[in-house]
Amino acid sequence: MRPTEDTYRHKGLRKKLADGIRSKGITDEKVLEAIGKIPRHFFLDSAFDEAAYEDRAFPIGEGQTISQPYTVAYQSQLLEVKNFEKVLEIGTGSAYQACVLAEMGAQVFTIERQKKLFESNKTFLFLKKYPSIKLFYGDGYEGLPKFAPFDKIIITAAAPEIPKKLIEQLKPGGMMVLPLGSGDIQRMIRITKLETGSLKEEVFDQFSFVPMIEGKK
Numbered sequence: 001m002r003p004t005e006d007t008y009r010h011k012g013l014r015k016k017l018a019d020g021i022r023s024k025g026i027t028d029e030k031v032l033e034a035i036g037k038i039p040r041h042f043f044l045d046s047a048f049d050e051a052a053y054e055d056r057a058f059p060i061g062e063g064q065t066i067s068q069p070y071t072v073a074y075q076s077q078l079l080e081v082k083n084f085e086k087v088l089e090i091g092t093g094s095a096y097q098a099c100v101l102a103e104m105g106a107q108v109f110t111i112e113r114q115k116k117l118f119e120s121n122k123t124f125l126f127l128k129k130y131p132s133i134k135l136f137y138g139d140g141y142e143g144l145p146k147f148a149p150f151d152k153i154i155i156t157a158a159a160p161e162i163p164k165k166l167i168e169q170l171k172p173g174g175m176m177v178l179p180l181g182s183g184d185i186q187r188m189i190r191i192t193k194l195e196t197g198s199l200k201e202e203v204f205d206q207f208s209f210v211p212m213i214e215g216k217k
């Protein structure tokens with residue numbers, strides 16, 4: 001069961017979580033504000049009521065996880081989201097990352113390959129608060145050609161290589177942030193598609209994500 005009550009205690013725990021993430025080096029105020037605002041316990045079973053505000057990943061069913069808040073903040077900061085930008089997310093999962101991007105002012109298009117997770121988000125009442133989030137069931141490797149091009153793309157599962165079709169759906173000047181690698185540990189990478197069409201690649205810290213898998217389930 002999903003909790004629906006947001007108490008002062010939850011708000012206090014959230015503020016602590018945002019402060020903790022700031023002390024780990026996140027400086028983007030829009031990111032920290034979003035973390036301090038979104039009731040993360042709503043995205044988990046009520047058994048995780050307090051634990052939801054620990055800086056940890058948790059299971060959300062179907063063998064998938066809600067990313068660690070620090071990781072969500074790290075990717076969101078690298079994405080440099082501006083108001084009204086079109087952002088494509090691969091791997092909706094719990095939809096927590098999508099809400100962080102929406103709070104930052106993005107128009108979010110998010111794809112999930114697991115039908116059960118997609119359907120659970122379709123009936124997740126809290127998401128009604130964010131009409132700027134559009135949920136899609138599909139294979140993230142295909143992106144969303146009908147809605148392309150995007151200002152930004154974020155992949156929240158470990159990609160063994162840079163998905164070519166997604167690069168094609170990026171605007172010139174656009175950026176894509178993804179954990180790259182096929183092992184247990186990946187490197188966070190930011191790719192900028194320059195106006196000339198060539199790609200600039202920047203390498204950041206190591207993280208551990210569930211794999212990006214081809215096809216729908």
Ligand code: SAH
Nearest residue numbers: 066091093094096097113139140156212213
């Ligand atoms: N952004 C999520 C993190 C979820 S974990 C959150 O905030 O909770 C990664 C998710 O990516 C999983 O739900 C997994 O099913 C999904 N995924 C993996 N490969 C995918 C693909 N090819 N297309 C779409 N989603 C994919």
